[in-house]
Ligand code: NIG
């Protein structure tokens with residue numbers, strides 16, 4: 182194992198308030214980071230950095246934790262360009278578009294699905310994402326869901342069973358039978374590959390009672406809980422997520438005061454996915470309202486071929502700052518430490534001694550440039566578990 186010091190960092194984001202300026206981002210100016218093997222070994226002022234085997238000169242640029250993208254749907258085939266085009270000409274988004282991707286995914290070979298997944302992962306890595314969660318949900322048969330999860334599990338530990346994405350087209354006339362399949366045979370086949378279970382709780386997908394049944398079955402099978410909640414309309418998803426102590430309620434676009442109060446009183450992270458509002462021309466989630474109420478907020482891409490076909494966390498940060506009234510500091514925190522919280526992880530999303538050495542060097546003097554310079558490829562180097570990968 183060799184050690185490396187990165188010196189001359191103009192702005193280092195640690196996400197540890199006990200380091201640096203005591204803000205939530207724990208900013209250290211004129212900083213250095215020592216990486217030993219796959220871990221962060223030391224953080225401090227550049228002039229005090231200890232001797233190491235290797236040295237990298239950041240030359241006055243910014244370093245931050247690798248992004249933690251806690252919500253994506255990357256096991257799919259085909260694309261939905263036509264649907265996007267129609268939407269940009271005024272057609273509304275609905276959950277029904279998922280069926281198009283289900284048909285294409287079922288028709289694809291394992292090799293095609295894996296090649297598509299790795300292509301999007303490489304794309305995300307180039308943009309600074311060092312941890313990603315991904316879901317099934319475009320198979321909707323026992324065999325197709327299990328194979329999606331098996332393929333995903335070869336590339337990440339954060340795998341989510343989303344058999345309850347929509348009622349399978351095969352059982353469209355009998356949703357109760359589909360819920361029984363998801364909570365029975367499908368769950369048994371899928372749980373060995375997954376850490377999490379998720380349900381799309383929405384009109385046109387699953388109602389509150391069905392979502393509760395699916396989530397409690399998943400929990401009994403040893404899975405942690407996540408919920409697609411309150412994306413397209415008001416509904417029971419957010420309060421159900423908090424009641425069941427789900428790690429995350431994702432989307433949170435349409436919230437009542439009671440939903441916000443529940444999130445503020447519980448442990449469930451609100452994961453906001455501005456790529457979806459951007460690509461469906463929908464109303465933005467009100468991040469300011471959640472933050473002011475004391476809710477823990479994560480930011481993620483929701484990368485999928487229907488509602489949000491972006492793998493770029495920097496793009497989502499820029500949207501969150503410009504359109505969701507987050508400060509640049511809040512958005513960067515949400516895309517790193519917030520994502521880690523949404524996955525109930527403490528080893529990632531921060532740069533502090535003992536954390537996994539996942540970090541991004543920007544071609545900019547501070548993290549604020551992620552929002553200040555939207556659309557510019559600022560990520561210039563990425564390390565994952567101590568290994569330089571970009
Ligand atoms: O998170 N909301 C449900 N699922 C995805 C969309 C999936 C699709 O349209 O293919 C989402 O936005």
Ligand code: FE
Pocket residue numbers: 252253254409483485
């Ligand atoms: Fe999603």
